[in-house]
Amino acid sequence: MMKFDHLRKFCFLLLVVIISSGVFAQTNYYNVTKFGAKADSSTLNTKAIAKAIEAAAKKGGGTVYFPAGKYLTGPIHFKSNITIYLEAGAELHFSDNFDHYLPMVESRYEGVDVTSFSPLFYANRVTNIAIKGRGLVDGHGKKWWDFVEGYKADQPRSKWQYMFDSLNKNILLPDDPRQMTRGFLRPPFIQTMHCENVLIEGITIQNSPFWTVNPQFTNNITIHAVTVINPKRLAPNTDGVNPESCKNVTISDCYISVGDDCITIKSGKDLPGRTKATPCENITITNSTLMSGHGGVVIGSEMSGGVKNVVISNCVFDGTDRGIRIKTMRGRGGAVEDFRVSNIVMKNILYEAIVLNMEYGKSNPEPVSDRTPELKNIRISNITAYAKQAIRILGLDEMTVKNVSFNDLYLVSDLGVEIKNAEDIEFHNVIVNNKTGAAMKATGVNRITIDNFKNQQPVTGSSLISFDNVKNAFLYNNWPAAGSTNVLDVKGSSQNIFLNNNNFNLYPQPVSQPEALKDQVIIK
Template sequence: MSRCLFLGMFFSFFFISCQPKKKEVILQSIPVSAPFGRVAVKTPDFSNLNKYYITNFNAVPGDKKANTQAIKLAIEKARENGGGTIVIPKGEWMTGKIHLKSNINLHLEKGAVLLFSDAPEDYLPPVHTTWEGLECFNYSPLIYAYECKNIAITGQGTLKAEMGTWRKWFDRPPGHMNSLKRLYNMAAKDVPVEQRQMVNDSSNFRPQFIQFNRSENILLDSITITHSPFWVIHPYLSKNVTIKNVKVFAHGHNNDGVDPEMSQHILIENCVFDQGDDAIAVKSGRNQDAWKLNTPSKDIVIKNCKIINGHQLLAIGSELSGGVENIYMSNCEVAENAKLNHLLFIKTNERRGGYVKNIYMDSIQAGKIDAGVLGIETDVLYQWRDLVPTYERRLTLIDGIYMNKIHAKNVEFLSRILGQEEKPVKNVRLTEVASDSIRKEKHIHQNVDNFNQN
């Protein structure tokens, strides 16, 4: 070997070995115990990555256009460098939509408020999303991630939605109902999603606040969310989702707190929910769309949360056509004067199919409940009963509901289970489930096999 060649190889090796290693997101696996086994949830850690302040990208308080562009540019710059933390400083920052990318943490410092516009045009062009379990192209969620890995929203700041326009859309005007029928029929007939364009002058399909769509390794930590056009936090076809120390206040129409849908390996802990709808609603798609996607929601653990108000503490359905299994809620507190219908409510109908199995709830204390501790209904169709036809009839298997150490001060009933004669609800066990007073009947049951209370 020549001396020149040797020196060239030496210096090349020295140069390469001295290059700084590219910083990367660190993935941590959090093991969580549940009655159905341990759930390992991967969560991203961004402490190793650089920070990008939006003020360095010409963000200006009160300037919606400048702030929207600054956040976008900061995300692009961080992505070019392998990822990073986008910092929202103290103050109120008006913005339009935010589209997260892989390896990005949106971080709100204490005292920071991201105020999201209620102008529908700020959420265009349409994106691949959903409406009540049906896939379509609609207004972008206010914060949206599509096919991303390693993403987070953290910090002690607030995400807040302006509600002027969205509040007007709550009433579901006739044009909205016609668009609902059109989308339902397109999904039933397997019209390609790209052709299901639902942005027009009368659809008025409100966007979700936060949607993680087909994404994985997701963290929400310590933020406050105030108001929402539609569902607040929506993990959709996603895996490894951690939601902790989050406070949600949203009392508009369809303002569920968290809607895991066809998503798996989820931990929700130490959160506070003050909702106009369900606190947590586990879903898995609707009808033909979900049968085709064939992805259940499963391995979900919810613990140490507080519920101020909500329709249900934990709801399952009615969009559950992909199946729901292995759900565990434990040690959650319901405020003394909470407005609540049920602690656990499972709802479906003859169009859904799918299944519900291995649902566990324990160590819950509540005051007065408008309905009861457990409700299961298999003929819930709401406005859809007469709006659209049943294209294919599929009943839902419900098997394995276990409630332990549940106490409520005043209820209408402990359990109301209305199963189908063709497919009864199976294997329901209530252990140490009681109420100080019951306004009607203790148990109201139709078509239930193997119900036990002790």
């Protein structure tokens, strides 16, 4: 027993020596206050923070630590292996002096490669970086918003616009170059360029000058338990999370309420995007609450490099203008493909719950080329939504929306389902309780399957389903409630419409069609 007591005392003394020698000390933590930063909300701490990052980088990396307090700063530039850690009660307030975001740096603005104001947090060609903690970062974006919203084409150009012009003489321009020629492009809040292994976790972000979290050409990104709040009507273009031309992205457990789209997946605009040809791919979005915003989860409209392999699940949208939205147009090019959505509840949706729109910008048909976008291989299931319109699918004359299925949806809306220029579309176990018009209206659709589709509160004076120039349709297992004018109204040059195993006992005349189409509608 005495030998054991001596051994225990020896181990205790050894532990004391180790701790006092600093072996267990947090030598990889760099407290910004030790480098001259002042948590007094008025001292500009940009240089002090840069010194802390540089000191950590010289040791191979580390955590730059902000204890509780309010810190004023200009842009923060990452080096490899750096974590910014904001303690609970720590607040980073970014200056609204535009000159503090000079010199201009390599960036991307709405899908166009430019040299412009430094983002507030900026990383270029670095690896293993993070922003973590329970603290707050505030972009103080109002001055940026006011400048852009109040700018008129006939007013004198600012020094920043002349600077932008001189640095961007030979850039590739989008089809509509006006946004570039105005030459005042607000910086994103957090932008990584050509980086690897990025983590943003726990923090609250507010008042972004422009897009909030905007990784570009970056691989392996995790955005977890982040809160993003930008004023709904006062903060233009302040999207929440916008991965662009990135690979392997996980967005989870976030709360987002912003002045534009909540989460948007992008890959460049028009010729600049097609030239880089870098898709956004392998994206997972889950367990998040998305409040005010132009869209809950949006693809595009800058998607010229393509977007593929996207999974969205287990989210609540409350108060977004639209729910799931894919938007593109002629000139973009690129393909959105292999896209799955499941287990979403939407309420207070101002416009469409689900919209797949290739006519985001109006233009005339043109031959299929690299300017032609594609939407294909989309699966949407287990959705409950309350919206102005249930579903809207708009393809192009020269390029249809292809291979889309809807399974187990409950949709309450003023307007029902609208489909135009599409093929290989399927509905299984879908309820659309709309107030006006047909529950489904399909125009210019080839190969559509409708299985157990219903409106529980039929609209008097309207058909349940309306077909115009629809070819190769199969309707089965439908048992429509009484109250509509008929089950199916067929017109135009529709052909090969098959109805099988339906219960039409409440409709003696379930189908309405002109005499010329009687041979094209087959009921069994």
